[in-house]
Amino acid sequence: MESGMTDIKKIFHSFGINDLLNASTSGLVLFKKDRSQEKDVVRYICTVDNESARRLTGQKSLTGLSWQQMVGEGAEVGDPLLCPDIELHFKSLNVWCRASNVAVDDSHFMCTLTDITPRKKTEERESNVLSILTDAEDSMRFGSWMWDLESDTNEWSSGLYSLLGYSPEQVTEIRASYDLYLSHVHTDDAEILRHAVEDSIRNQRSFNAEYRIKTISGQEKYVMSRGQFRVGEGAKPAMSIGSVFDLTSIRNIQNELEKKVDELNRSNFDLEQFAYVASHDLQEPLRKIVSFGERLEKRSQGALDEEMGLYLDRILNATRRMQDMINNLLEFSRVARSKEGFVATDLNTIISGTLSDLEIAIQNKDAVIAIDALPTRVEVIPTQMSQLFNNLLSNSLKFTQEERKPEITIKSDRLSKSDQLNYGLPAQGDYVRITFSDNGIGFENNDSSRIFTLFQRLRGRSEFEGAGIGLAVCKKVVENHSGIIMASGKSGQGAIFTIILPLTQS
Incomplete structure (x- = not known):
């Protein structure tokens, strides 16, 4: 010692x-x-x-x-x-x-x-994170929970209390619990949440559930819960954690949009029916006008002076243009109303039939047409696809330049997944791209948005015949097939029409 x-x-x-x-x-x-x-x-x-x-x-x-x-x-x-x-x-x-x-x-x-600086900095960061979370909960209307499954104790964020309608003063007087939350769930939807939570705990997995709640003031809200099960490890207990999101405003907007879509669909259907019926009703009187006009023209040869003959000729020309417009309207109406009849089709067969139908026009124009091999199995409505190819080829044969031999090229390729995303298409599924290009009169690219509009003409009737419906029909056909059609061009150098179609209709 x-x-x-x-x-x-x-x-x-x-x-x-x-x-x-x-x-x-x-x-x-x-x-x-x-x-x-x-x-x-x-x-x-x-x-x-x-x-x-x-x-x-x-x-x-x-x-x-x-x-x-x-x-x-x-x-x-x-x-x-x-x-x-x-x-x-x-x-x-x-x-x-x-x-x-x-x-x-x-x-x-x-x-x-x-x-104790490190601890205080940690507390400061936690306080900042909590402040950010609180602000986010307030602005985005959601709340969070932590449920200790072993001690059956709950912790709720201020956002969850607020979502249920509790004031800050009331929060200190109540004890958060799963049963308390269930008491706020709409009686018709309680089983939805209860089943989702119990399945999550039993199978130790996450869950999503949409249902309605009632606040303490009786206000009804649409919410979505996203929760996950956290396995207990060591001293850490098993937990259920997650968030509740207020979907009320989104659901109200969806309901309003659905109503508007229903109203728009009814309006479009009524307009299509009107166009179809009106066109049919107009056909007969126009046929009579043309018929009697032609008889009058034959019987009055030599009897009418030059001015009266000119008037009669203009009446017949205007009536025939009206007949063409009505026929085109009927065609457009039929395409707009018909969205059934998809079958797996070889597009090479369709284009061959189109070339046969336009054989005389191709010969008269001395046109050169080069065609790549097209997909052999695409789910389409064959008659509508024939209309699409016919209208696009007819368009290229019509808008040619006198001093230049018409050349039309048709190509196709499969879209890559990155191309699909660039076009705003879903990554799942396969798509084909078909291009029709020509060396005709073309158009300015700032007109490309107008070219598919009904009755829209970029050239005067004195230059080229037509009612301005053909490309509108093309757009409607492609839309019926859940595809995309685009046009680009350069005045005096030609035009390119690009069509993108899904290989299968889901």
Whole structure:
């Protein structure tokens, strides 16, 4: 025993008290009561400090400083011995310390400073994250929960309380629980949520559920819960965690859109029926006008003067144009109303039939047509696909240049997945791209948005015949096939029509 005490004395004598103080990683500051002050005022002055204390406080020396000077002006810490364990912030270094004050005797106390900056920064980050989460919950109308399945305790975020209609004052008076939440679920939808949650816990997997809730004021809301099961590990219990999203505004918008779509579909159907019936009803009187006009023209040969003959000729020409427009309207109406009859079809057969139908026009124009092999199996409505090819080829044969031999090229290729995404198409499924290009009169690209509009003509009737319906029919056919049609061109150099069709109709 005597030998041990001797060793300790040797250590103390060899190092000295300052060496021992400075060896501590904690800040050590000894304060002495200042007896020179008034009796009613308690003041403590630093008499001893170590290197760690100076490093933590940012002071070159603490000796001679009062307690208040060390902690900083404005820090309300009061009597240090009445606050034995406090947190101090030294602003010059942005360092946080826990100050533990222990009385040594009636006149002295020792302050131990422990660096807690990492913990305070973590708390600050957590506070910022919590603030961001709270703001997000308020703006996006959702709330979150954590359910300890072993202790059956629940924690709800402020957003979840708000979603259920609880005020901040009411939150302190209630205990969050699964049963309390279920009491807010609409009675007709309670089984939906209960089944989803129980299945999630039983099979240890995530769940999604849409249902209705009622707030404490009786307001009904559409919500969606997304939850997941977290397996317990070690000291961590099994948990169910997730969020509840308010879908009320989205559901209301969806309901309004569905109503508008229904109204628009009814309106479109009525318009199509009207166009079809009106066109049929107009056919007969127009046929009579043309028939009697032609009879009059034959019987009056030589009887009418030049001016009267011109009038009759204009009447017949206008009536025939009206017949053509009505026939085109009937064709458009039939295409718009018919969206059934998809069959797997060889497009090479369709294009061969189209070339046969247009054989005379191709010969008259002395046109050269080059065609790549087209897909042999595409789900289409054959009659409509024939209309599409016929109208596009007829368009290229019509808008030619007199001094240039017409050349028409038809190509096809399969779209890559990246191309599908670029066109705004879903990645799933396969698509084919077919292009019709010619060297005709072309058009300016700023007219490409108008070219598929019903009755829209880029050229005058005196230059080229037509009612301006053919390309509108093409657009309707492609839309019926869930595809895309685009046009590009350059005046005097030709036009390119690009068609994208799904290989199968889902």
